[in-house]
Amino acid sequence: MKLEGFGLFVRDMAAMIRFYRDVLGFEITEDEQTSNVYLKKDGTLFLLYGRDDFEKMTARRFSYANGIQGHFEIALDAGSYDGVDREFQRVVSLGAVPVMEPTTEPWGQRTCYVADPEGNLIEIGSFVK
Numbered sequence: 001m002k003l004e005g006f007g008l009f010v011r012d013m014a015a016m017i018r019f020y021r022d023v024l025g026f027e028i029t030e031d032e033q034t035s036n037v038y039l040k041k042d043g044t045l046f047l048l049y050g051r052d053d054f055e056k057m058t059a060r061r062f063s064y065a066n067g068i069q070g071h072f073e074i075a076l077d078a079g080s081y082d083g084v085d086r087e088f089q090r091v092v093s094l095g096a097v098p099v100m101e102p103t104t105e106p107w108g109q110r111t112c113y114v115a116d117p118e119g120n121l122i123e124i125g126s127f128v129k
Helices: 013-023 051-058 081-093
Strands: 005-010 036-041 044-050 073-077 097-104 110-115 121-126
Touching: 005 013, 005 051, 013 036, 013 044, 044 051, 081 097, 081 110, 081 121
Parallel strands: 005 044, 073 121
Antiparallel strands: 036 044, 097 110, 110 121
16 A cells, blocks of 8 residues: 555634644645645645544534644654754744744754644754754
């Protein structure tokens, strides 16, 4: 099997679309008004599924974490140490929730974390000084 993409099950589709499109620069490849929205970033397919719609389709209920979650992260490369600092400031100014300020780790990566409107973690990092 080949990895095609990944998805998030979301509560507030409009807020999540605005965040991923307007703040992080994902491209929408489908109409925003659908219950399943397809976005792309650097050739990777990223899906937003409405929780209610997914539960109807599967005929079952699921549990979802609330608040900032540590189940997984989406990692974005900022291109350089300075890029990490700039992107952190930019996305926080546009509404991302700051989780960890830019820090240079012992393994040589400059990294930081923010959260999207539903608490999913996004790492912004670089190994390039």
